[in-house]
Amino acid sequence: MKIRLARPIGDQDAGLSRRARSLVGQEMFKVLDRAKEIERAGHRVFHLELGDPRIAPPAVLIDSVARHVARGNVGYTSPAGLPELRQAVAGRYSRPGRPLAVDNVAIGPANLLINQFLDLTCDEGDTVALFSPAFPTYWAAAMHIGLRTVGVPLDRSNGYQLTEAAIDQALAARPKAIIVNSANNPTGAVYGSEVMTYLAEQCHRRGIWLLSDETYGELTFGQPFHSLLGVGLPRVAVISSFSKMLSVPAFRTGFLIGAPELVAKVALSNSTLYSCLPTFLQAALAEAMPVMDTYLAGVAAHYADISRRCGEALGTVPGLAFNMPNSGFYFFVDVGVTGLGDMEFCARLLDERHTAVTPGSAFGPAHASQVRIATCGQPDDVMEGVRRVIDFAAAMTAAARGAPSLPDLRRRGR
Amino acid sequence: MKIRLARPIGDQDAGLSRRARSLVGQEMFKVLDRAKEIERAGHRVFHLELGDPRIAPPAVLIDSVARHVARGNVGYTSPAGLPELRQAVAGRYSRPGRPLAVDNVAIGPANLLINQFLDLTCDEGDTVALFSPAFPTYWAAAMHIGLRTVGVPLDRSNGYQLTEAAIDQALAARPKAIIVNSANNPTGAVYGSEVMTYLAEQCHRRGIWLLSDETYGELTFGQPFHSLLGVGLPRVAVISSFSKMLSVPAFRTGFLIGAPELVAKVALSNSTLYSCLPTFLQAALAEAMPVMDTYLAGVAAHYADISRRCGEALGTVPGLAFNMPNSGFYFFVDVGVTGLGDMEFCARLLDERHTAVTPGSAFGPAHASQVRIATCGQPDDVMEGVRRVIDFAAAMTAAARGAPSLPDLRRRGR
Numbered sequence: 001m002k003i004r005l006a007r008p009i010g011d012q013d014a015g016l017s018r019r020a021r022s023l024v025g026q027e028m029f030k031v032l033d034r035a036k037e038i039e040r041a042g043h044r045v046f047h048l049e050l051g052d053p054r055i056a057p058p059a060v061l062i063d064s065v066a067r068h069v070a071r072g073n074v075g076y077t078s079p080a081g082l083p084e085l086r087q088a089v090a091g092r093y094s095r096p097g098r099p100l101a102v103d104n105v106a107i108g109p110a111n112l113l114i115n116q117f118l119d120l121t122c123d124e125g126d127t128v129a130l131f132s133p134a135f136p137t138y139w140a141a142a143m144h145i146g147l148r149t150v151g152v153p154l155d156r157s158n159g160y161q162l163t164e165a166a167i168d169q170a171l172a173a174r175p176k177a178i179i180v181n182s183a184n185n186p187t188g189a190v191y192g193s194e195v196m197t198y199l200a201e202q203c204h205r206r207g208i209w210l211l212s213d214e215t216y217g218e219l220t221f222g223q224p225f226h227s228l229l230g231v232g233l234p235r236v237a238v239i240s241s242f243s244k245m246l247s248v249p250a251f252r253t254g255f256l257i258g259a260p261e262l263v264a265k266v267a268l269s270n271s272t273l274y275s276c277l278p279t280f281l282q283a284a285l286a287e288a289m290p291v292m293d294t295y296l297a298g299v300a301a302h303y304a305d306i307s308r309r310c311g312e313a314l315g316t317v318p319g320l321a322f323n324m325p326n327s328g329f330y331f332f333v334d335v336g337v338t339g340l341g342d343m344e345f346c347a348r349l350l351d352e353r354h355t356a357v358t359p360g361s362a363f364g365p366a367h368a369s370q371v372r373i374a375t376c377g378q379p380d381d382v383m384e385g386v387r388r389v390i391d392f393a394a395a396m397t398a399a400a401r402g403a404p405s406l407p408d409l410r411r412r413g414r
Numbered sequence: 415m416k417i418r419l420a421r422p423i424g425d426q427d428a429g430l431s432r433r434a435r436s437l438v439g440q441e442m443f444k445v446l447d448r449a450k451e452i453e454r455a456g457h458r459v460f461h462l463e464l465g466d467p468r469i470a471p472p473a474v475l476i477d478s479v480a481r482h483v484a485r486g487n488v489g490y491t492s493p494a495g496l497p498e499l500r501q502a503v504a505g506r507y508s509r510p511g512r513p514l515a516v517d518n519v520a521i522g523p524a525n526l527l528i529n530q531f532l533d534l535t536c537d538e539g540d541t542v543a544l545f546s547p548a549f550p551t552y553w554a555a556a557m558h559i560g561l562r563t564v565g566v567p568l569d570r571s572n573g574y575q576l577t578e579a580a581i582d583q584a585l586a587a588r589p590k591a592i593i594v595n596s597a598n599n600p601t602g603a604v605y606g607s608e609v610m611t612y613l614a615e616q617c618h619r620r621g622i623w624l625l626s627d628e629t630y631g632e633l634t635f636g637q638p639f640h641s642l643l644g645v646g647l648p649r650v651a652v653i654s655s656f657s658k659m660l661s662v663p664a665f666r667t668g669f670l671i672g673a674p675e676l677v678a679k680v681a682l683s684n685s686t687l688y689s690c691l692p693t694f695l696q697a698a699l700a701e702a703m704p705v706m707d708t709y710l711a712g713v714a715a716h717y718a719d720i721s722r723r724c725g726e727a728l729g730t731v732p733g734l735a736f737n738m739p740n741s742g743f744y745f746f747v748d749v750g751v752t753g754l755g756d757m758e759f760c761a762r763l764l765d766e767r768h769t770a771v772t773p774g775s776a777f778g779p780a781h782a783s784q785v786r787i788a789t790c791g792q793p794d795d796v797m798e799g800v801r802r803v804i805d806f807a808a809a810m811t812a813a814a815r816g817a818p819s820l821p822d823l824r825r826r827g828r
Binding site: 015025026052056057062070073080109126251277278 | 480523525537665676679
């Protein structure tokens with residue numbers, strides 16, 4: 001018998017599933033891949049595309065990882081997570097009168113927990129409501145699962161605050177689930193206590209599942225943060241991530257806190273999908289828990305400072321519209337004045353100025369004139385990247401107004 | 415407004431999706447969780463339930479992890495995998511006349527790659543064919559996605575070999591995809607070159623997707639192993655895992671090798687689900703690649719030796735039926751002679767003899783009189799665990815024959 005030679009699949013999607021065809025991924029990772037190509041060609045790229053903190057993680061965490069690996073702590077553990085880490089998370093996030101137990105906590109990559117939450121609570125064709133702009137994975141996960149996605153727009157004019165009107169609009173879509181994200185990526189907005197409570201209560205009354213993504217909740221710039229952890233409602237789950245809190249995105253370790261029944265399903269999903277997360281990383285994170293408060297205070301102060309500096313720089317460019325973030329490390333900037341759509345703006349900024357940012361449309365279809373700038377890199381690199389964004393935007397704006405700048409003429413002449 | 419107190423979800427599955435209700439997970443992790451409870455109660459448990467190698471990983475790998483973490487290599491990388499690791503895998507698995515490029519390789523947890531392969535190639539209601547006994551994740555993933563699963567039984571009488579008749583039976587079910595697993599978990603069988611080629615060719619002719627799970631392919635006991643890597647057919651994908659090859663299951667890092675179009679979809683799925691795997695683990699694995707051949711030769715010899723010793727011990731028990739494995743570190747043993755079903759056998763073995771093994775029905779509904787024994791732990795522990803299996807089986811067999819053993823009478827008297 002003869003084996004025929006490989007041949008390319010004619011149609012790229014030939015024979016693949018509907019779910020395969022609906023995959024969109026996270027746009028910023030496509031930007032990263034393109035940026036890496038440019039780097040391999042010998043150029044230096046300024047990375048402002050990913051929420052990839054370049055601050056040193058706590059030393060105790062790094063030492064602990066090395067010690068656990070050297071000790072041979074490389075076996076499997078429970079799909080729900082290492083008991084010590086579940087216990088440490090339960091302890092940290094217990095509130096007076098609202099104790100959390102180990103069975104309220106599932107460990108997993110926060111990004112996957114978003115996918116799992118939707119997979120566990122929604123059937124194909126169900127509706128999920130988001131407040132837009134919204135983190136790309138919410139859209140990507142919903143599309144992959146075959147959900148109808150309703151994006152309720154929030155308004156830059158009030159600092160992208162969540163309002164009761166926006167909540168009512170989301171509820172009117174009769175969703176099976178809602179995802180809310182305070183402190184917000186990409187706007188940096190921190191939602192008030194009353195509106196968050198209203199949202200949780202309305203979801204509870206209507207049997208709607210609510211995921212509160214609180215990844216940036218402990219990185220606010222001094223404002224009080226209202227977590228939904230305390231509400232204790234069976235269909236409200238909270239996720240967060242050590243990636244951002246301890247500056248270790250490659251650990252891919254976060255957690256979901258919720259009712260034991262939901263946590264048990266997440267564990268079963270973990271068991272089905274990937275068995276468990278690395279034991280030595282979970283053990284090291286459990287040991288690093290005592291330094292978290294001190295570490296978080298330091299990094300939040302750092303992010304507040306670099307946000308102020310970036311905001312000042314971006315504010316010098318007429319026509320670039322944005323709000324000052326109150327948390328985290330993102331700016332969501334309207335670059336419509338340049339006459340470029342977000343995809344073209346990002347592609348040209350990367351190719352011509354070697355600076356990577358993320359197109360706004362990854363955060364919802366209504367945001368095709370915006371881009372997200374991540375300010376969590378090395379501060380000097382961030383500031384240089386922001387300067388390049390500013391120069392590029394100014395040049396494009398001038399060109400759009402019929403007065404092309406000199407460097408731009410040169411580029412076209414090549 | 416008042417927030418009401420949490421209350422349990424009445425029906426455990428209330429409000430959850432169909433997919434949530436169809437989750438079964440991997441049975442051996444449920445055994446692990448129960449075993450850990452017994453350990454927390456102060457008892458020593460012999461772990462023969464999971465394929466969790468307790469052999470020391472290569473020193474260069476461990477050192478490299480510590481170095482990369484200390485160096486701050488904790489940022490994100492490409493969803494398709496760290497380019498250096500993709501390149502190293504492509505280099506290692508290229509064959510004369512069949513070079514592999516980076517875009518033939520996607521990095522991910524092998525267990526998740528099984529789920530992704532089915533998700534990318536099959537729609538709800540499609541059929542996937544397995545050769546039974548088959549690794550629990552194949553069943554769990556298919557159930558989660560809503561596939562019809564056809565398990566074609568292989569026969570202990572011929573050493574659980576794959577045959578053309580079994581392949582024809584699988585093809586007759588008109589599957590969208592087939593998963594084949596040589597060297598096999600749990601039987602340890604290594605399939606011949608001709609039958610594997612027949613399977614690949616038949617799938618190719620009929621447009622059936624074929625996943626060849628070759629996780630144990632480099633852990634055979636001297637027999638030649640026939641990989642499907644060389645066939646170069648667009649709908650044939652191969653997966654394997656560093657977990658077993660380098661004794662680092664907690665790294666959760668494996669790879670899929672296939673057509674660039676499928677690899678691109680896996681990368682997009684990675685991006686949607688979990689962004690990327692830990693950078694420092696991928697970098698360390700790429701650096702450890704040069705020692706793999708030497709390391710694999712050592713561990714395969716070790717597993718051959720302990721398999722021989724376990725086989726000799728198990729062979730002393732009349733009525734326990736099993737085949738000697740030709741690869742890996744599992745025994746698939748029929749314990750029907752004890753009069754106990756697999757679930758009861760495993761539960762009582764764990765509770766009464768503190769020895770954990772996996773029920774056979776996790777490997778397919780036809781295997782409810784079998785159990786899987788994993789022999790990859792510390793050799794002394796494995797031998798003690800096997801002795802306990804033997805003692806327990808002998809006691810149960812005697813009891814089933816109406817001559818209860820003394821310890822058993824005592825237990826009933828409690």
